[in-house]
Amino acid sequence: MTICSTVTSLTQPLKSMEENLLINTYFSVFCYCLGGEEYTPEATDKQIEVVVEATVYCQSCEHFGSWSLIGAKPMASAKVSVTCKSHKDQITYYKVFETDQNGYLYAPLQGFKMQHYLLDHPLHSCYVKPVWSPLENCSLLSNVNYGLNGAPLRYENKRFHGSKYEVVVYAAGPLAFRPSHCSYS
Structure with a gap:
C-alpha cells in the first residue's frame, strides 16, 4: 500500500x-x-565475467601441414595469448595465459571492457594465439584453427551463474604446435 x-x-x-x-x-x-512511486529495493549489480577456453596440442608428424589433430598430445604449460581490439582496431586487452596439465586453457579476461557493446563484443574483437611451447621437440607454431593469425572465438552457450556473478565462456578451436623434425615426404 x-x-x-x-x-x-x-x-x-x-x-x-x-x-x-x-x-x-x-x-x-x-x-x-x-511520482506515486512505491519503495523498490536497489537492484544489485551482477558481475559478468568473460572467459576464454581452448586446448593446446602437439600435432603428430603424420598430420603435419593439415588441421588434423589425430594422434596429437595435449601440451601442459604452453603459453597462449588472448588479444582483443576495439572497433577502431586498437588493442584494448592483451594477456598471456598458461595451459594446465591437460593442455586446457581457462582464461578469465579480468579487466576486459567493451567500449561499444556490439562492435567490441568478444566474438568480434578477441582472438587466441599460441605463443610458447615448453617442449623443445614440439615448438613450431602451426596454423591449426588459424593459430598463426589468431583463432577466432565462438559462443557455445556455456554460462555459469551465481547470486552476484555470471560467467560467459567463449571457446577458441584447438591450437597446436608441431615438431620441427617433420617433413613433407
Missing part, C-alpha cells in the same frame, strides 16, 4: 463533500508530485 492510497483512505470519514474533494485533490497533486 502506498502513502498516497493510505492518505486517501483516511479522508473518507470527513463530514463535508467539499472538504473531502479538496483534500483528495490536494493529496492527488501531492502524490503526483512524488
Whole structure:
C-alpha cells in the first residue's frame, strides 16, 4: 500500500463533500508530485565475467601441414595469448595465459571492457594465439584453427551463474604446435 492510497483512505470519514474533494485533490497533486512511486529495493549489480577456453596440442608428424589433430598430445604449460581490439582496431586487452596439465586453457579476461557493446563484443574483437611451447621437440607454431593469425572465438552457450556473478565462456578451436623434425615426404 502506498502513502498516497493510505492518505486517501483516511479522508473518507470527513463530514463535508467539499472538504473531502479538496483534500483528495490536494493529496492527488501531492502524490503526483512524488511520482506515486512505491519503495523498490536497489537492484544489485551482477558481475559478468568473460572467459576464454581452448586446448593446446602437439600435432603428430603424420598430420603435419593439415588441421588434423589425430594422434596429437595435449601440451601442459604452453603459453597462449588472448588479444582483443576495439572497433577502431586498437588493442584494448592483451594477456598471456598458461595451459594446465591437460593442455586446457581457462582464461578469465579480468579487466576486459567493451567500449561499444556490439562492435567490441568478444566474438568480434578477441582472438587466441599460441605463443610458447615448453617442449623443445614440439615448438613450431602451426596454423591449426588459424593459430598463426589468431583463432577466432565462438559462443557455445556455456554460462555459469551465481547470486552476484555470471560467467560467459567463449571457446577458441584447438591450437597446436608441431615438431620441427617433420617433413613433407
